Amino acid sequence: MESYFELKKNNTTIRTEVLAGFTSFLATAYIIVVNPSILSQAGMPFSGALTATVLVSFFSSLMMGIYARNPIIVAPGMGLNAFFTFSAVLGMGITWQVALGAVFWSGIIFLLLSVFQVRTLIVKAIPRPLRYAIAAGIGLFITIIGFANAGFILPNEATTTGLGPLSPSVLTFLAGLFLMAILIARNVTGAILVGIALTTLAAYPLGRWWAMDAAPVISWQGLFAAPDFSLIFQLDLVNSLQFAVFPVIFAFVFTDLFDSLSTFVGLAEAANLTDEHGEPRNVGRSLTADAVSTTISGLLGSSPGTAYVESAVGIEAGGRTGLTAVVGGLLFLPFLFLAPLLSMIPAIATAPALVLVGAFMVRPIVRINWLKMDEAIPAFLAMVLIPFTHSISQGIIWGFLSWAVLKVATGQGRTISPTLWVIVAFCVLALVMQSH
16 A cells, blocks of 8 residues: 555655545535535435535545546536536426436546546646636635634625624634634644544534524434435436537536546645646546546536646645545545434534635745736736635636736747647637537
8 A cells, every 4th residue: 555655755644544534534525515405406306416526526526536646536517517507407498317428428528538548638738827726716715614614704795704603603613713723733633633523522512402593503314324325327328419519518528527626726826736847737637537536526416526626635644656645535434324424523623624724725826927917917817706605617728718818918829839729719618608
């Protein structure tokens, strides 16, 4: 194990990797319940979608860890599940079986792009200032998710978002946030995992005594739930190849492509997971693992799998090799039977970790030359639009477009590579399709 994952070379240990795997799992485990709650609105059975979510997360994370050897959890993606349900099924009126077929075919296209190194070329075509900005933007996005999950910030009609009331649950979140920050600042081993555990313990009275008018933060919903394999191989491969379904396949391909690419690039820049050429480590294998995840998602009965930005929590906890992803993936499997147990780890316990990860992921922006405005402005737009639009893809699209516009306008059009021009063309096409 030590030689396969090159633990010494990566300056890590089995203990550190296992702790990091636990931490990454806790940061991503919400998908086990959230994904089926969204997919069930498309008419899919909740229990079947939950089983599919666990299986996709288990197999995909294992492949990322063992094949690509990167500490990144792969699971059904947020945003992609919303597109699956609300745009494809409810919006376009196709059946969920046809939508699953579209997921499968988009995975096949991914796989072809990966095998022929097209996706690797795309990664290498991303300008470095945009890479640094994407990493920071993802960090800010994760921070907003953390604050929102805790109820610390809420929608506000006057100011878009605003500070929520200092309720017992928010105060517990703040206590966990400061505790975790102190542990990290004091370089305590497993600080994030310890912080999540202690915040969960502190939140326990909220479920028992302080519920007041709101739902309890922690509620016992039982221990055991039998798996439901009814969605496996229920995809409609033939009807999903109709011309009317092509926009759905393209949307899955484009969104998953840029979400996964930006996640790999962002995590690599933030955690220094790069090779000797400064490129994301094992990027080809990582993208292949991501493509296989999307393909098996369609077969198992879920929206597309993708690399999870919350993996940054485990990476900050010390995860540096594929062993982190293997541990995280294995931890999904028991929840084929133990899904109700997830109610015992409330959102306010994992929220502090998500908030603090933002502090680690904005580090690369010091490498951007903020005085070179033709590069600083596109980097800035990419960085702020990711959290402001709640979409990694939108930040990337406008980052690329503004980069091309400013380079051409300042007489530097020849510095744009042919691959980057192709990316810009796809960005324009994606915007046109979104407007319709």
